[in-house]
Amino acid sequence: MNEYDSNRIYDLAKKINYQKTISLEEVDCYVLNTCHIREKATEKVYHEVGRVKKKFRNKKKPIIIITGCVAQAEGEIILQKEKYIDAVIGPQSYHRFNQTLLAIEKKAKRINFTNFDVVDKFDKLNAIKNSDSNVSSFLTIQEGCDKFCKFCVVPYTRGVEFSRSIGELKFECQNLVRNGSKEITLLGQNVNAFNHAGNKLPDLIKEISKIRNLERIRYTTSHPIDFTEDLIDIHGYNSKLMPLIHLPVQSGSNRILKSMNRKHTVEEYLDLIKKLKNANPLIKFSSDFIIGFPGETDSDFNDTLSLLKEVQFINSYSFIFSPRPGTPAACMPKVDNLVAKERLIMFQKKAEEIKMKYRKNLFNKKSLVLFENKVKNKDEFFGRDEFSNSVIVKTKENLSGKIKEVKIINGNNNTLFGAIKQNFDKEEFAA
Numbered sequence: 001m002n003e004y005d006s007n008r009i010y011d012l013a014k015k016i017n018y019q020k021t022i023s024l025e026e027v028d029c030y031v032l033n034t035c036h037i038r039e040k041a042t043e044k045v046y047h048e049v050g051r052v053k054k055k056f057r058n059k060k061k062p063i064i065i066i067t068g069c070v071a072q073a074e075g076e077i078i079l080q081k082e083k084y085i086d087a088v089i090g091p092q093s094y095h096r097f098n099q100t101l102l103a104i105e106k107k108a109k110r111i112n113f114t115n116f117d118v119v120d121k122f123d124k125l126n127a128i129k130n131s132d133s134n135v136s137s138f139l140t141i142q143e144g145c146d147k148f149c150k151f152c153v154v155p156y157t158r159g160v161e162f163s164r165s166i167g168e169l170k171f172e173c174q175n176l177v178r179n180g181s182k183e184i185t186l187l188g189q190n191v192n193a194f195n196h197a198g199n200k201l202p203d204l205i206k207e208i209s210k211i212r213n214l215e216r217i218r219y220t221t222s223h224p225i226d227f228t229e230d231l232i233d234i235h236g237y238n239s240k241l242m243p244l245i246h247l248p249v250q251s252g253s254n255r256i257l258k259s260m261n262r263k264h265t266v267e268e269y270l271d272l273i274k275k276l277k278n279a280n281p282l283i284k285f286s287s288d289f290i291i292g293f294p295g296e297t298d299s300d301f302n303d304t305l306s307l308l309k310e311v312q313f314i315n316s317y318s319f320i321f322s323p324r325p326g327t328p329a330a331c332m333p334k335v336d337n338l339v340a341k342e343r344l345i346m347f348q349k350k351a352e353e354i355k356m357k358y359r360k361n362l363f364n365k366k367s368l369v370l371f372e373n374k375v376k377n378k379d380e381f382f383g384r385d386e387f388s389n390s391v392i393v394k395t396k397e398n399l400s401g402k403i404k405e406v407k408i409i410n411g412n413n414n415t416l417f418g419a420i421k422q423n424f425d426k427e428e429f430a431a
């Protein structure tokens with residue numbers, strides 16, 4: 001979601017003649033878009049601002065703006081602590097970005113925009129064309145969360161659930177496809193809770209599937225309790241919908257799920273997986289796990305390991321519990337740090353084994369790859385298969401935006417290496 005937000009902030013800034021640069025030395029305005037989901041986010045802000053300060057020690061200072069969830073959660077403290085920062089803008093106030101920038105240019109006082117103004121934000125942003133021209137693009141369809149998992153800051157930093165209208169989303173999608181996008185990932189903190197005037201996620205998927213030249217649709221992040229029957233069913237008949245579902249479970253222990261306020265049991269989660277696989281047997285799953293949540297015992301952790309083995313997630317993202325100020329879990333008694341670390345190592349070892357087993361199984365098989373970009377300084381092209389696995393092939397051809405059948409030859413835990421079908425017999429590929 002932050003990538004989508006960063007692109008939209010840039011679309012706004014372009015309107016007042018700002019341009020992107022990769023050279024820190026030449027910036028007039030430095031925007032740091034932040035995430036607050038785990039610890040050290042605020043420290044990273046001070047560290048990053050310190051780096052800019054050092055570069056500009058004897059020069060005119062650039063305008064420094066902090067955006068995103070750290071700005072939302074700790075804006076006033078940041079402004080007080082680091083005078084070098086000119087403004088903080090929370091995620092629901094991005095539409096005020098240019099107004100802020102122009103005011104600072106005119107030497108107005110330092111600015112704090114951290115209201116929850118989500119309707120106004122999207123109304124204003126809709127007037128600005130989305131200029132993203134990547135083969136694979138992101139589109140925020142929903143923001144906020146009403147679920148209040150005990151560990152999570154999102155309901156406090158992004159506010160209550162809000163969904164954009166199907167009309168405006170289809171318009172933005174058409175725009176992205178016209179710019180060259182072939183794949184769109186629909187984004188939301190609770191993407192499958194999408195609901196605008198009674199229109200749900202399957203309605204949106206059906207609508208954007210009609211866009212010619214849009215080849216692939218993905219959505220993330222889903223909550224298990226928001227998987228409706230029609231959303232499950234659409235996986236059975238919509239060929240543009242990719243067969244990888246990111247379905248965070250957080251823990252394999254019912255006791256811990258309850259204490260996290262996740263609102264579902266392990267059995268219900270497994271039942272959902274079964275239903276999705278019935279709809280489309282090709283579907284694979286990835287998930288998020290929190291290790292060392294307050295009160296997690298060895299037995300709870302073993303239940304999480306069992307779930308990992310049972311589902312065989314092709315990607316597992318695991319994090320040690322990080323107490324977030326203001327959330328209920330921050331006040332709960334912590335699991336010993338060393339114990340949590342040991343469990344994380346054990347978990348990640350197993351998760352990597354499962355991932356590698358899955359990937360080895362792909363060797364010598366064909367997959368459909370949507371190619372995105374040339375690999376820098378090499379006669380190679382990068383793309384992703386239907387399960388979002390990174391795939392690289394050797395070629396001099398420009399494959400950007402094309403879907404090709406690729407034979408996977410080998411690979412590691414990050415990348416698969418393959419050859420395009422017409423070259424199967426000619427090419428040898430060494431990783």
Ligand code: SAM
Nearest residue numbers: 151152189221223248288289319320321322324
């Ligand atoms: N809405 C999604 C869901 O309910 O599964 C997750 C959104 S959250 C932005 C992304 C992931 O960050 C979570 O799935 C969780 O694993 C992790 N996370 C959130 N808060 C955390 C915390 N306090 N400590 C460790 N990991 C956390």
Ligand code: SF4
Nearest residue numbers: 145147148149152154
């Ligand atoms: Fe956070 Fe997701 Fe829980 Fe909402 S459902 S509180 S975003 S973890």
